[in-house]
Amino acid sequence: MAAAKLLKNTRDKKMVAFKSNMFVFMAIVASMTFCISAMEHAVGDDSGWVTPENPNFYIDWAANKTFTVGDTLLFDFYTGLHDVTPVIKEDYDRCSVTVPGTTIKTGPATLNLYIPGDHYFICSMDGDCLDNQKLAIHVVDNDSSN
Structure with missing residues (x-):
């Protein structure tokens, strides 16, 4: 049971990290698009x-x-x-x-x-x-x- 809870917490943390990294990546792409067009x-x-x-x-x-x-x-x-x-x-x-x-x-x-x-x-x-x-x-x- 503890192993399953630990696995779930690890997956949750990875998902949060993935979403956070994706947000940062999208922000960088958006700013690059603006800079390129200027x-x-x-x-x-x-x-x-x-x-x-x-x-x-x-x-x-x-x-x-x-x-x-x-x-x-x-x-x-x-x-x-x-x-x-x-x-x-x-x-x-x-x-x-x-x-x-x-x-x-x-x-x-x-x-x-x-x-x-x-x-x-x-x-x-x-x-x-x-x-x-x-x-x-x-x-x-x-x-x-x-």
């Missing part, structure tokens, strides 16, 4: 975050990309020459900063895209935005194409 987008590709010669440079750059929650934007620029300022659409359109936010002044800068929807960025230095150093993107949720 992308880093180098804004402007090899040109970086600069005042473009082509007025449609950043519009064209973003047009063929899909930005998803979990992705990052890498703004590669020289500290002191440019910055990255997330702005609202009205400020993007006017090249102004009326809603105080965070201006990133040290390059290169990486921004995480964690909210779906439209996002706007400008360089707020020396009229660079007026010279088309601005970026508008649409970020979709992992589960949809909103």
